[in-house]
Amino acid sequence: MSSVALLLGWVVISSAPASPVDDDASAATELPIGGVAPLQGGASAPSAPASTIPVDAAEPLDRPVSSDASPASSSIPITGTRPLPQVPERIEPPPDPKSTRMVRQDVMLGPVWRVRPVDTMVTTGATLGHEHGLSGTVHAGMILASDRRQVQAFDFPFGVGAVYRARLGHRSVYGSVGLTAGLLVHRARTVLGVTHRVDPDLRLPLRFDWTISAATGLSLAFVPGYSVRERSYLRRGAPVWSRSAVRLGLVIGLHWDIVQRRARPRRQVDRRRGGER
Amino acid sequence: MKQLGMVLGAGLLALASCEDVIDLDPVDDRAAVEASVRPKPISGGTLLVTADGLAVAADPDRDRVYLVDVPERAVRGTVILEPGDEPGRVVEGSEGRVHVVLRGFGGVATLDRTEGTVLARRWVCPDPRGLAHDAERGELLVACADGALVHLDEATGQERLRAVLEPDLRDVVLVDGQPHVSQFRTAKLLREYGSPTSPRALDDFQAHVAWRTVVDPESGRITMLHQLASVSPVPIEPDPEDLREDEPLPYGGGGGFCRPGIVSAAVTTVDPDGAIRTTPVPNAALAVDMAVSPKGWVALALPGRATSTVAVLPSPEDGCFLVSDEAEDQGQVTAVAFQGSDTLVMQSREPARILVKTDPFGGPVDVIELPGESRFDTGHEIFHRATESGLSCASCHPEGADDGHVWDFIGLGPRRTQVLDIGIGDTAPFHWDGDMGDLDVLMVEVLAHRMGGMRQSAERSDSFRRWVFDQRRPPADAGGDDATLVAAGEDLFVSLDCVRCHAGPDLGGTMTTPVRGQDLQVPSLRRVSLRPPFMHDGRSRTIEDAVRDMIVSTTAFDIEEDEVAALSAYMRTL
Numbered sequence: 001m002s003s004v005a006l007l008l009g010w011v012v013i014s015s016a017p018a019s020p021v022d023d024d025a026s027a028a029t030e031l032p033i034g035g036v037a038p039l040q041g042g043a044s045a046p047s048a049p050a051s052t053i054p055v056d057a058a059e060p061l062d063r064p065v066s067s068d069a070s071p072a073s074s075s076i077p078i079t080g081t082r083p084l085p086q087v088p089e090r091i092e093p094p095p096d097p098k099s100t101r102m103v104r105q106d107v108m109l110g111p112v113w114r115v116r117p118v119d120t121m122v123t124t125g126a127t128l129g130h131e132h133g134l135s136g137t138v139h140a141g142m143i144l145a146s147d148r149r150q151v152q153a154f155d156f157p158f159g160v161g162a163v164y165r166a167r168l169g170h171r172s173v174y175g176s177v178g179l180t181a182g183l184l185v186h187r188a189r190t191v192l193g194v195t196h197r198v199d200p201d202l203r204l205p206l207r208f209d210w211t212i213s214a215a216t217g218l219s220l221a222f223v224p225g226y227s228v229r230e231r232s233y234l235r236r237g238a239p240v241w242s243r244s245a246v247r248l249g250l251v252i253g254l255h256w257d258i259v260q261r262r263a264r265p266r267r268q269v270d271r272r273r274g275g276e277r
Numbered sequence: 278m279k280q281l282g283m284v285l286g287a288g289l290l291a292l293a294s295c296e297d298v299i300d301l302d303p304v305d306d307r308a309a310v311e312a313s314v315r316p317k318p319i320s321g322g323t324l325l326v327t328a329d330g331l332a333v334a335a336d337p338d339r340d341r342v343y344l345v346d347v348p349e350r351a352v353r354g355t356v357i358l359e360p361g362d363e364p365g366r367v368v369e370g371s372e373g374r375v376h377v378v379l380r381g382f383g384g385v386a387t388l389d390r391t392e393g394t395v396l397a398r399r400w401v402c403p404d405p406r407g408l409a410h411d412a413e414r415g416e417l418l419v420a421c422a423d424g425a426l427v428h429l430d431e432a433t434g435q436e437r438l439r440a441v442l443e444p445d446l447r448d449v450v451l452v453d454g455q456p457h458v459s460q461f462r463t464a465k466l467l468r469e470y471g472s473p474t475s476p477r478a479l480d481d482f483q484a485h486v487a488w489r490t491v492v493d494p495e496s497g498r499i500t501m502l503h504q505l506a507s508v509s510p511v512p513i514e515p516d517p518e519d520l521r522e523d524e525p526l527p528y529g530g531g532g533g534f535c536r537p538g539i540v541s542a543a544v545t546t547v548d549p550d551g552a553i554r555t556t557p558v559p560n561a562a563l564a565v566d567m568a569v570s571p572k573g574w575v576a577l578a579l580p581g582r583a584t585s586t587v588a589v590l591p592s593p594e595d596g597c598f599l600v601s602d603e604a605e606d607q608g609q610v611t612a613v614a615f616q617g618s619d620t621l622v623m624q625s626r627e628p629a630r631i632l633v634k635t636d637p638f639g640g641p642v643d644v645i646e647l648p649g650e651s652r653f654d655t656g657h658e659i660f661h662r663a664t665e666s667g668l669s670c671a672s673c674h675p676e677g678a679d680d681g682h683v684w685d686f687i688g689l690g691p692r693r694t695q696v697l698d699i700g701i702g703d704t705a706p707f708h709w710d711g712d713m714g715d716l717d718v719l720m721v722e723v724l725a726h727r728m729g730g731m732r733q734s735a736e737r738s739d740s741f742r743r744w745v746f747d748q749r750r751p752p753a754d755a756g757g758d759d760a761t762l763v764a765a766g767e768d769l770f771v772s773l774d775c776v777r778c779h780a781g782p783d784l785g786g787t788m789t790t791p792v793r794g795q796d797l798q799v800p801s802l803r804r805v806s807l808r809p810p811f812m813h814d815g816r817s818r819t820i821e822d823a824v825r826d827m828i829v830s831t832t833a834f835d836i837e838e839d840e841v842a843a844l845s846a847y848m849r850t851l
Contacts, residue, residue, distance in 0.1 A: 237726035
């Protein structure tokens, strides 16, 4: 009774006005207005070309960069208070994850244990909020029950909630924990016809994201779920299909980030390009 | 705050224990139909066809006898009997007489076959079943359920002899002028003098329920239609893994090609030289009557089946016989007979019809409608129609009684089938352990779960319950015991305080009590002598054994054989 689950989702993160992110070389010619880039603090070295700064590793811009700043800055040599002789044109300030907003998509696959039977799950979702810290999230999915002899069942969990994201060690690894509440719609075809049942549903997704390139990454998530009612189908008094109210999904997949920035008065084009990522 | 916490906690607990169960067993919610006179359980074998083609069909549901001209396909007359007469077996007598057993009345009616009139009615015994005509001696032989074999003078109706054989007699046949009597539950063939024979035991099966026994006057071969019941351990709960498949699942597993399920029909022949041969008919469901043609064809009446309620075996010789499903259904056939060597005549209970087939293995069916109102009845239908498992209630409770079998139910242990025709309405909870709170629980557990039948709507369950609770046969008293001995037994029954448990009008059925360390429903003792072996596990073979067992297990007294004899005599009058 084992199968894999596929998780497909989006995490929506858009740039906040106060925290522009610019990892695009052409966009770095001008300092962001609200970015208060601590140029005198030597935000970044020339050896860290802006174009390679991953979104996940964005620097906080609203405070002076120091050695005890966000771990994301660890890959960028810090030059203390020594003033930079000049600001390289292509260097841009690292983004602040706490205030960075973006759009992320992902596809993930893995098993979901529903106490004993293992079913297949696909989920899709959207998260709106900050790259680091609290965000809102929405998800919807489908669980395809494995044993389809007497009961051909699909479960459709969906819900809204919050996730808290934080960087874990390496700057390209983020972890998040969330809680969502919603409904689980159970739909099954049996000898009786098509049956529908709706239960409250809670999920506690625990998720790890690896950024591979600027916009894409790998995700692994444990998704415990609880849909309140245990469900079973009987034939001649014996359960021929049953699912516990508790389930544990293990999904692995890809995600895409779509980063949106504050509009720039003179470089409209760049925003579009950024949005395409 | 504390209160809120408690409320929240309770709510969470309630949620955690929440379960939503969907029962996939279909519910039969067709409207319940109750006949104006509710029909009795089927006992079958109510048809005689004379050599010149007169079919005499007794109709226990309508208390009538129909006279039908088979060659002409016409009803000649209808003899209306008294309500509750319940006519059964029919034999041809001498001088244009036809004799019919009246089970409900407790006797025999003699009819004039040309006039269609009742010439005489004679009381014989409380529950007469079998009937034979001995032309040589001018005698009628009546076999009674209580064990009496009564010889009557055919012309005068005078009783010539009343022999008390063993209880539960069914059919009586004459071989060389010697009566052979079948015993219903044990499927034994008794001779008035001599030792009994019984169908050859098949591996893992025991013969029971001798529905019909006939003899071929030429060869002296006796043919018996009976049942086979499994002696292997029977799983009462179907295996969930098997249920996940879409195949129909028999009760207790087993079954299959030429492999009888836990209950199966079988035809056994006993030749004069003693050779015995048994042919199982695994998919017959319920087979209640049989006729053997001069060519050796064997026709079976199968009223439990939805289609093909008749089957014809070319010969009962080899292997097993499987009923084909092709034949269209012309009614619920409960009796069969051959006219001459080829023509098969069938009696349908509902709708009341005579069906005629000149080619029993094919060909068209001629339908002769019989007058009389419908006796379609939901209770009767549920009881007799086979479920997905190939079993009906009547498979184990033939005639609304019991099959005399001790089942080996896995998880329960040995369980003798309980009797239902003694008025069980006030005896809930049911089953030996009392594990079925009421009949509705039993219907779900036994009919739907164990047997794979449909769940019944509340209306249909109600109707069924009334029908089952209505079934009550009279006390069985063969009159073989001395009246003073019986009276002494009755006194002992009180003085030994048997009434402490065997209380109420039916001497039991009112309480659960520990006997030999096991909590058991106290059985009603009505008609008890008819149903050996006794006790829930069948440990007492005779009524005397049962009485000894009771004295030892429920009183502080020693066994006195004269008391055992008296108590047993009393038991035989209940």
